[in-house]
Amino acid sequence: MPEPTFPNRLDERLAHGRTELLDRIEQPPLERIQHRARRHRRRSRHATTGALAAVAVTLTLLVRPWAGGNDPTPPPPVAGTPTPGPIYSDAxxxxxxxxxxxxxVPGMITDVEFTDPDHGYLLAECVDGGACPASVARTADGGLTWQITELPTATRGRTGLGLLAFADGRLAVTGDTTYVSADGGRTWQVGGRAKPTPPQPGDRLYRQPAAPGGDDCDGGVSIWRPSEPADLGSVDVGGISVCWVASDSTGDGAWWIGxxxxxxxxxALTRDGGATWIESVLGPAEGPARVRVAVLGNQAYAVVSDVDGTIRRxxxxxxxxxxxxxxxxxxxVGGPERLAGDLVPLLDxxxxxxxxxxxxxxxxxxxxTFxxxxxxxxxxxxxxRTDAGYVAYQLxxxxxxxYSADGxxxxxLQIR
Structure with a gap:
């Protein structure tokens, strides 16, 4: 009788028992496990990205500490934000x-007039001996944009012209020939003197230019009627050799000359178009003297200087x-030896x-002291001084x- 094979029976029993045991064990939900695994991986990626961003910000702040104010270079402007122009300042x-x-603009700017902070006009001439025509430019946005119109051909190469600006865009350019415009300088025509009439509110004084080769104080004083505009003729200034006439009246309607x-x-000042004058004698003068006056409220300043600007008092x-x-x-003490232009009283x-x-x-x-x-x-x-503020030349x-409204x-100005 053959010998029984016990190992084979044991293997079968173990295999059968293992199968039964696996059948009795509950299998885990594989779909749920896979979902949790995917969510875990996403969280890991986000945490890593956030950490890297935090490190980048920290390194940026260490290199460019804008918040601390140690770096004068600001962060770049937001797209579409206009870049401001340079600012110059002191005192x-x-x-x-x-x-x-x-x-x-052809030539060089020689006269600028503003009738209000938005509306301004300028005169440009060929002061270097060239033959370019004189031009007048106008702005309606405070000097940001300009439109240029050439004056008549007879002004080509001429110098010593003057610009008068009135409200409503009425202009006059004076010289050997006077030209006037009623539309802000777009069109021009030869102007003439009107028949003298009694002064009216709004009339303005103007220092007539001296004759070629004459003394700077030889010119007379005329009165202009803005509504034409027209020159109404000379004003009697009581024997004063006038070297300066204010470009605008004061708040109380006074026009000053010096x-x-x-x-x-x-x-001297007048409030009736030159019919009467109130004078202030400011002491002896050695030869012709230029007297300038500036008024702001009740405060007024006057300076006596030589014709070349040398300050006396x-x-x-x-x-x-x-x-x-x-x-x-x-x-x-500490001021300039010679004065260049008008006095500017400040609000402070x-x-x-x-x-x-x-x-x-x-x-x-x-x-x-200055x-x-x-x-x-x-x-x-x-x-x-101009009708509405002040102008600085040859910057x-x-x-x-x-241009400045308050000094x-x-x-x-965006023109040259």
């Missing part, structure tokens, strides 16, 4: 630079110019002037001009 005087396209008579420096008034008191016995009580050395100067004591404002302010050729010494904040 509370600010000149805002160009921030848009510039218009080229000059000399019988060796005395004289400032400053005066101050607390009653709008009815009476003047000398500030010093001679030229101010200071006085601003420009010197022929192309610098800005401010005084906090009514003209007794401090030169420099820092980033550009060179300036001179300051002038940067190369023909630019700027403190200036806007560079």
């Amino acid at each position: 509370g005087i600010t000149v805002n630079g160009l921030d848009g396209p510039v218009v080229d 000059g000399t008579r019988n060796g005395q420096a004289v400032a 400053f005066f101050h008034s607390i009653d709008a110019g009815r009476t003047f008191t000398p500030v010093t016995a001679g030229p101010p 009580g200071r006085l601003l002037v420009a010197g022929t050395d192309n610098h800005w100067y401010v005084s906090a004591d009514r003209g007794a 401090h030169r404002a420099a820092a980033t302010l550009p060179p300036v050729g001179g300051l002038a 940067f010494s190369n023909g630019w001009a700027a 403190s904040t200036w806007r560079k």
Whole structure:
């Protein structure tokens, strides 16, 4: 009898028992496990990305600490945001630079007039002996954009012209021949003198240019009627040799002139178109003298200078110019030797002037002493009063001009 094979039977029993055991064990839900595994992998990726971003931000702040103010370079502007122009400033005087396209005008800007902060006009001439025509440009947005119109051919190569700007776009250009425009300078015609009539509100005084080769103070004073516009003829100034006439009346309707008579420096005002005058004698003058007056409220300033601008003395008034008191016995301390243009009284009580050395100067004591404002302010050729504010000429010494409504904040005109 053959011997039984126990190992084979044991293997069969073990295999059968293993099968039964696996059948009794409940299998896990594989679909749920796979879903959880996918979600876990997504969370891992997000956590890794967030950590990398945090590290990048931290490294950026270490390199460019904008929030700390240590780096003068700001972050780049948002797309579509206009880039501001450069700003030049010192001593509370600010000149805002160009921030848009510039218009080229033939010749050089010699006269700028603003009738309000938006509407302005300028005159350009060929001052270098060229033969370009004189031109007038106009703006209706405070000097951001300009339109240019050439004056009649007879002005080609002419210099010594003057610009008068009135409300409603009425203009006049004076010279050997006077030209007038009633549409903001778009069209021009020869203007003539009108028949003298009694002064009316709105009439303005104007210093007639001296004859070619004559003294700077030889010209007379005329009165203009804006509604034409037309020259109504000369005004009797009581024997004063007038070297300066204000470009605008004061708030109380006074027009100021300045000059000399019988060796005395004289400032005079009229409120009736030159029919009567109120005079203030400001002391002796050595030869012809230029007397300039500036009024802001009840504060008034006067300066006596030689025709070349050499400063002799400053005066101050607390009653709008009815009476003047000398500030010093001679030229101010720290100021320019020679004055370039008009006085500019500021709203904070200071006085601003420009010197022929192309610098800005401010005084906090009514003209007794001055401090030169420099820092980033550009060179300036001179300051002038206009109907609605002030104009700075020859900025940067190369023909630019700027406008200010208050004398403190200036806007560079986008034209040259």
